[in-house]
Amino acid sequence: MSSPVASHRARPLRVLGTGVAVSGEAVTSDALDARLGLPAGTIEERTGVRRRFVERRPAAVPGAEAARMALQTAGLTLDDIDCLVAASGTPDQAMPSNAALLHHELGLSARGIPAFDIGASCLGFLMALDVVSSLLASGRYRRVLIVASDVASCGLDWSRLESSGIFGDGAAAAVVDAGDGLTAAAGGGILAASFLTLSDGAHACEIPGGGSRHHPSRIDQPFPPLAQFHMDGPVIFRLAGERLADFVDGLLAQAGVTLADLELVVPHQASGHALAFMRRRLRLRTEQVVDIFAERGNQVGASLPTALHEAITSGRLRRGGTALLIGTGAGVQMGGIVLRH
Amino acid sequence: MSSPVASHRARPLRVLGTGVAVSGEAVTSDALDARLGLPAGTIEERTGVRRRFVERRPAAVPGAEAARMALQTAGLTLDDIDCLVAASGTPDQAMPSNAALLHHELGLSARGIPAFDIGASCLGFLMALDVVSSLLASGRYRRVLIVASDVASCGLDWSRLESSGIFGDGAAAAVVDAGDGLTAAAGGGILAASFLTLSDGAHACEIPGGGSRHHPSRIDQPFPPLAQFHMDGPVIFRLAGERLADFVDGLLAQAGVTLADLELVVPHQASGHALAFMRRRLRLRTEQVVDIFAERGNQVGASLPTALHEAITSGRLRRGGTALLIGTGAGVQMGGIVLRH
Numbered sequence: 088m089s090s091p092v093a094s095h096r097a098r099p100l101r102v103l104g105t106g107v108a109v110s111g112e113a114v115t116s117d118a119l120d121a122r123l124g125l126p127a128g129t130i131e132e133r134t135g136v137r138r139r140f141v142e143r144r145p146a147a148v149p150g151a152e153a154a155r156m157a158l159q160t161a162g163l164t165l166d167d168i169d170c171l172v173a174a175s176g177t178p179d180q181a182m183p184s185n186a187a188l189l190h191h192e193l194g195l196s197a198r199g200i201p202a203f204d205i206g207a208s209c210l211g212f213l214m215a216l217d218v219v220s221s222l223l224a225s226g227r228y229r230r231v232l233i234v235a236s237d238v239a240s241c242g243l244d245w246s247r248l249e250s251s252g253i254f255g256d257g258a259a260a261a262v263v264d265a266g267d268g269l270t271a272a273a274g275g276g277i278l279a280a281s282f283l284t285l286s287d288g289a290h291a292c293e294i295p296g297g298g299s300r301h302h303p304s305r306i307d308q309p310f311p312p313l314a315q316f317h318m319d320g321p322v323i324f325r326l327a328g329e330r331l332a333d334f335v336d337g338l339l340a341q342a343g344v345t346l347a348d349l350e351l352v353v354p355h356q357a358s359g360h361a362l363a364f365m366r367r368r369l370r371l372r373t374e375q376v377v378d379i380f381a382e383r384g385n386q387v388g389a390s391l392p393t394a395l396h397e398a399i400t401s402g403r404l405r406r407g408g409t410a411l412l413i414g415t416g417a418g419v420q421m422g423g424i425v426l427r428h
Numbered sequence: 429m430s431s432p433v434a435s436h437r438a439r440p441l442r443v444l445g446t447g448v449a450v451s452g453e454a455v456t457s458d459a460l461d462a463r464l465g466l467p468a469g470t471i472e473e474r475t476g477v478r479r480r481f482v483e484r485r486p487a488a489v490p491g492a493e494a495a496r497m498a499l500q501t502a503g504l505t506l507d508d509i510d511c512l513v514a515a516s517g518t519p520d521q522a523m524p525s526n527a528a529l530l531h532h533e534l535g536l537s538a539r540g541i542p543a544f545d546i547g548a549s550c551l552g553f554l555m556a557l558d559v560v561s562s563l564l565a566s567g568r569y570r571r572v573l574i575v576a577s578d579v580a581s582c583g584l585d586w587s588r589l590e591s592s593g594i595f596g597d598g599a600a601a602a603v604v605d606a607g608d609g610l611t612a613a614a615g616g617g618i619l620a621a622s623f624l625t626l627s628d629g630a631h632a633c634e635i636p637g638g639g640s641r642h643h644p645s646r647i648d649q650p651f652p653p654l655a656q657f658h659m660d661g662p663v664i665f666r667l668a669g670e671r672l673a674d675f676v677d678g679l680l681a682q683a684g685v686t687l688a689d690l691e692l693v694v695p696h697q698a699s700g701h702a703l704a705f706m707r708r709r710l711r712l713r714t715e716q717v718v719d720i721f722a723e724r725g726n727q728v729g730a731s732l733p734t735a736l737h738e739a740i741t742s743g744r745l746r747r748g749g750t751a752l753l754i755g756t757g758a759g760v761q762m763g764g765i766v767l768r769h
Contacts, residue, residue, distance in 0.1 A: 098566055098568075143646070145640070145641045146639075146640055146641065171625070173547075176523065177522055177523060177639060177640055178519055178522055178638055178639030178640070179639045179640060179641050180634060180635060180636055180637065180638055180639050180641050180642070181518055181519055181583075181635035181636075181637060181638025181639060181655070182517065182518060182549055182633070182634050182635040182638075182657070182758050183549050183630055183633065183634055183757075183758035183759040183760075183761075184547040184548055184549055184758075184759060185547070186547070186548070186625070186759075187549070187625055187627050187630050187758070187759035187760075187761065188627075188630055190625050190627040190630070190759075191627035191628070191630035191631075195625070195627060196625070196626055196627040196628040196629075199624040199625055199626055200624075200625065201555075201623035201624065201625055201763075202548075202625040202627070202759070203546060203547060203548040203552075203555045203559075203623075204545065204546065204547030204548070205544060205545065205546060205547075206514075206525040206526070206527070206544060206545030206546075206547060207525055207527070207543075207544040207545070208523055208524050208525055208528070211544075214542075214544045217568070218544075218559060218562075218563065220566070221559075221562045221563045221565070221566035221568050222559065222562045224562070224565070224566040225439055225561070225562035225565040225566055227439075227558070227562050227621075237640070238640035238641075238643075239640075241640050241643035241645050241646050242522075242640070242643060242645065280568075282542035282544075283540040283541075283542065284512070284527070284528055284531050284536070284537070284540055284541065284542055284543040285537055285540055286528050286529075286531040286532035286536060286537040286543070287532070287537040288537075289524055289528045289529055289531070289532035290532075292523070292524065293521060293523050293524055294521060294522035294523040295521055295522075296521065296522060296638075297519055297521055297522025297523075297637075297638040297639060298487075298518055298519030298520045298521050298522060298638060299486070299487050299518055299519070299520060299578070299579035299580075299582050299583070300486045300487065300520050300521050300579075301521070302579075302582035302583060302655060303651060303652040303655045304582050304583065304652065304655070305484070305582050310644060310651055310652075311644040311645065311651075314522070314643060314644045314645070316523070416524075417523050417524035417525075417528070418524040418525060418527075418528035418531075418543070419524075419528075420524075420528065422542075
């Protein structure tokens with residue numbers, strides 16, 4: 088799945104700036120309890136989420152806000168990037184691509200820089216970092232803006248609290264380049280990356296509608312339920328959970344680091360249970376893990392880059408520090424990157 | 429938008445095999461005329477399409493068929509690839525990614541090789557070729573299977589013949605590697621690639637529904653019309669058509685070739701009008717252009733790789749020959765690759 092020699096795998100990648108959209112309506116679990124006629128404390132207890140944000144604007148709008156913040160943090164403008172990658176976990180529309188809608192929202196049409204989507208459900212941002220590092224390494228692009236923006240709140244089935252109460256809307260972005268051309272180890276970069284697609288679980292976590300498979304013109308059932316998110320937690324856990332420790336061992340070995348070398352673990356904020364399982368299984372100390380789940384919920388594709396933004400802006404991940412970015416997502420996808428920041 | 433020196437841009441890429449799905453129901457324009465109560469000959473005259481294929485299975489199924497054919501042509505099996513890229517123009521479902529659904533259909537879960545989507549509407553395959561060549565150049569993957577599969581027939585508004593009569597369903601695939609590590613010029617590869625996103629036309633060619641923007645839970649209008657394809661031809665032409673000649677000039681200059689050096693032009697089969705315009709504007713001879721539009725229609729993301737498959741299997745594009753792969757798509761996307769086969 089990758090080159091045989093670790094040094095061939097490492098690719099320079101410098102995160103120049105990150106941003107998030109602080110937008111939408113903050114909805115506490117207590118407010119949701121009240122709305123659903125549940126005893127106060129029910130949803131927070133069952134999900135671990137204290138509040139989440141609910142966005143009613145198109146996903147491209149907070150996506151553009153996060154993008155502008157990432158550029159500002161980097162001291163750059165839109166004129167400084169030569170490619171836009173949308174790495175959201177869900178479509179804004181079935182057509183055109185999320186990237187084109189975001190490009191439009193950012194007002195990039197006059198310059199016309201290329202824009203495309205990289206899709207890997209909740210791990211889109213992680214996959215995009217990996218792919219973009221190769222684009223930079225080959226000289227194809229020089230500075231790339233990666234944006235993930237998801238509005239999950241529209242498609243939740245509130246009769247299933249465990250799979251609806253965990254989600255929140257959000258957007259996050261990062262602008263990256265290849266640094267000064269030094270090696271990944273010296274100047275920052277991807278020391279190792281690994282992804283697995285465990286598609287026996289392709290339908291264990293899904294939104295059936297939205298595309299051609301269950302198109303309104305070809306179904307003999309109401310469409311709205313098909314536009315809702317469904318999850319079979321035990322199947323996902325069986326496929327991915329059992330592999331986690333070996334997967335991380337292999338990834339760290341590829342990178343030539345140990346868990347003790349990591350300044351921080353930046354996980355996809357899948358669920359409270361998933362985060363607790365990962366901490367336990369990998370024997371991580373609480374302070375080693377970025378956990379923004381209680382205040383944000385699972386923001387689908389925006390979740391991991393929001394956690395990365397938090398890690399960098401809080402100072403928990405410093406220049407030269409090494410982080411493990413890791414997660415699972417619909418597909419079932421499992422992926423990880425060892426990033427020297 | 430790319431490195432300043434042409435030789436830095438060229439990246440080895442060898443197309444080892446291509447495949448298409450020959451599946452679905454062949455529907456002639458005469459049969460459509462009869463179904464819609466139109467005088468015989470109406471649709472063929474207005475669209476230039478004599479027949480198209482209508483697929484009623486999920487897009488992943490013909491996608492897997494095309495993938496298997498590409499591997500067989502290359503003398504390879506699924507065990508020989510280390511990454512799967514889905515480059516369809518439309519989603520199969522809103523979640524998971526097309527790539528995960530295709531991975532499942534191909535039975536790849538046990539091996540678990542990485543799978544992700546590259547989305548750029550009708551130009552997804554072209555963008556994927558470009559991106560994958562960087563993944564190969566950096567040593568990230570060794571042999572990649574790229575598949576585009578689109579079922580457009582479900583979302584057509586038959587009250588608008590000009591934008592519905594042109595589409596057909598289809599799937600096409602290619603398996604690629606970096607060749608023997610020689611240069612792109614010697615061993616085959618991408619001599620130049622260029623993409624423009626002209627997002628002032630983001631809504632000129634769209635399927636509004638399918639994602640979070642016009643989600644059934646948040647609209648006050650019927651959903652089915654929102655799941656249909658809409659196109660404003662004049663807007664797209666104004667944005668993209670006028671740029672075509674300059675765009676191609678720049679791309680060929682980057683590649684260091686002229687139109688006369690091209691063995692073949694392999695265009696996205698957007699429409700009869702678009703193909704005629706391109707021939708006229710670039711002063712191409714009929715035999716220089718792969719035109720499968722009358723027998724296939726516009727197969728969205730599968731269109732360009734189907735034309736490439738036709739070019740290679742017919743012997744019109746030979747090893748060592750140079751082709752211009754070019755097209756426009758929703759977004760509005762414009763893109764081209766000069767490929768030394």
